[in-house]
Amino acid sequence: MNGNRILIVDDDEILRDLLAMHLEIEGYDVLAAPDGQEALALLGREPVDLVLLDLMMPVMDGVRFIEALSEAPHRPAVVVLSAAGHGERERSLKQAGARFVIRKPIEPAELLRCVGSALAHGA
């Protein structure tokens, strides 16, 4: 147990479960939300060190979530998991506050490396 708490925000239940298992095995405390709106509500109640964020979600997508998060008093680090392409969007996401933008499918080892690095550097 390394004590860090990670919030997974993804509308894909299968991915959410598998990511949570990976992170839990590594000792992280994991929370999960199916969209940006629920994630924001959860962040209002629970302290979180890092958000593992999917971009394309119903109700509130990842981009709006990052925009909304930028106004929060305590901003966790954000790692974006995206199935969409890199390029312009990746740059704008990083400008908005994303620490890493990783394109799916990712290797679990790469995921853990990015998560560790993002936690080390903070938001």
Place this chain on the structure above:
Amino acid sequence: MNGGLNGLPAVTASLRASGPAAAMTLLVVLGILWSGAFQSLNGALYDRAMRTLDRQPERNVVIVEADGGDGGAPEWTALTEALLSSGASRVAFDFVPDGPVGSGVEGSPDVIVGLPATRGSGGGWRMADAPDHLVEGVLFAAAVLPPAQYGVHRTQHLTVPLADTVIPSLEAAAAGMTIADSASRPAFYVRFPGGADGVARVSASDVMAGRVPPALIENRVALVGRSGATGLTTPIDPWELSVDLLEFRAFAVQTLLSGRVPWQLPPALATAFAVAAILIGAALYGSVGPRHSVVAAAAVTSGLLVAGLLALGAGGAVLPVGELILSQVMLSLVIWRRQEAGQDAELARITRTIEAEAGEPEQPDLRGVATLLGVQRMLVAEPGDEGRLREVAQLDLALHDLPEPLRSSRNPAFDRMESDSVSTAAEGEDLRVVPLLREGRRVGYWFMRPAAGESLATRTTLIETLAASLAVLPGGSPERGGGADKPVDRALRAGLGALRLRLDMLQLVLDRGSAAASVRDLFGREVLASARFRELVEAAGAAASATDPVDLVRSLTGVGADRAAALLRFAIVEGRRVSVPANALRPQRMALRIAPLPVSSGTGLLFELADLAEAARSANARRLLAEQVDFLLRNDLEAVTLAASLAARPDLSQDRREKVLARLEDAVARAKARLSVLGESPVSNVVAEDDDIFPVDLVETLTRLAAEGVADEAEDLVIHVPAIMPPVLAPPRALEDLLRSVLRYLRDRGTPGAPLRIGLREGNATASVEAETEGMGISEFRLAAYLAGDREPESPELRTIFAAAELVPAWGGTFEASIPPVGRQRLVLTLKKLG
């Protein structure tokens, strides 16, 4: 009900068209009817009907042969008494007895004596005076000979008008009819049930001797007379068998007693029948057309015969069947002839039109063919008189330019030529001859003189294709072995070829969904062009119908003549479509597509101007689909990668391992299901129809529509769309039209200063466009009328919205509109997301 009402105008039109024929027929038929010219025919039909209908004899009359009638007065009285006492209902004497007949029953009305009545030379009737010994107690009637219709006796008088009175005929009186009963009809048709043996016959001596069973007399009218006096031809057998007058009278009495008396139809009613039949026939034959009018006439004639039989059998009316049948035969013939004449006129008109449209078939322009082939001197000839060839068309090469042997159609060299290949002429190295075949028969020859040093060896296929086109030019009919036919036949044949091309072209345009297309034959003549094609060609600065194919390609694409001819040759020879950018139409992004028509004779080219923006739209849909497939499969692959990695960890607990495997199975199943759904997408089709459903980027579409200005007149436009969203599924053009109409409607109906809000919301499987404003909607009354289809909205936007409301469910979506008379106007379109 509706069908009947709908058919009325057609019947009226048919009657109007057949009016003159009907009027003429009516005059002829009425003339025949009133002149009685068809009495014989109608009588024969009556005879036949009688023999068919009346087979069973009736038992209400008995003939009493007055044998020994010269035996004196007591005998007649005794006979009368014997008959009456045996139960005879009446006793009628067909002759004037020479003594009293009613001794003991004087004054009884049941004894009738017929007094001979004859028609005088002036036409009036005279009846013999009654002898004194019969004056008391006897009813006198007129014993008249039945009238004959061309020698056949079918009718009898009911009454006989004398100078100062009317007296019943013997038959009417014997049947118990009074003058009042008989007054309305002077004559009736006699039925002959049972034929020659239809009436029982006994002798007076047997009656008086008591040798006749009372049952043979009881309740019957006893007609006393002497047989053999006069032989009459009757319907029983008009050709051979005649019956005597006594028997005829017996049948007549029997007919009157039976209650089934056939009456001649009164003239007014017969006329009405004829008019009705003619009107019905005119409407019928005018509407069925010449091919079916004979069948219709046969059916109506049969119907009339049956109607005649039924009228006779059931109602006792004798219809003028002959006249009615004549009316139908005559009417159908006149109308048929009129229709044929009309068709001939129409054919002549079509031929003239074809001649006009096809131009002068005798002088076709060979320049198009020459340009395609790259040969500038050519000649088409056909066999003419006396074994000489005759020129059909030429381009800088005349018959007299050919070597003399080649001007003869009987040149054996022609017979040695292969029918379907190019041959080198026997004389002149640079002259080539191609036989022209139509329906497998040789109808002419195509002579070509290539420029020096130019070889046609590589253009065999092109030459064969062009030869198939040129074979329409010679006038020789293959059936007649090459004899010339009329110019009109040639024009008709050329026109039919053009029509066939038109049909092929229409089919192609329908198949391709193309709107800008034209077909030309290989002579360069325009067979058909859509308005859009002409518009575009004129926009390129060329006259759509005047240019030949090479010029058309040049003017639309800007390529040189050689290149244009090469493109056309490629399309014809390879049988494939060629696409070239239509640079002359810039800034529109269009391509000229040239394709040979897939007809057996290969005599046409299809030119299409394709909108590349449409192609770009289709390509964009494919790109969106590809991106979405990539996105979804990356998610699935991510799940599989994570699951596999977890499953490989040795430190994974058993319950977690089971959960991982279950998730792995879920991920694989989901990926397979998605691939299966995506495989059914129409995006893979090359040809996109307007109602095909494609992935559409809703964010891009809405943003673009707002930027286009469809909503920029609103006082305040508030757009709220997510940065990224998966495509939705809808026909792109229809969706765009709907969204544009929604935005324009809200803009137009919004109150000044009210913001127009547009939002895009993503659900789990759907995405919704929500647009609203404050303003004026539609009254409930008008809305109800629109929804019921009683009236159509005036505004085109509202029409599109109402039409879309019916279409959206077919896209798998929903469309909700809240448009109260005053207040919040809100329209919500929900569509399925891709994947």
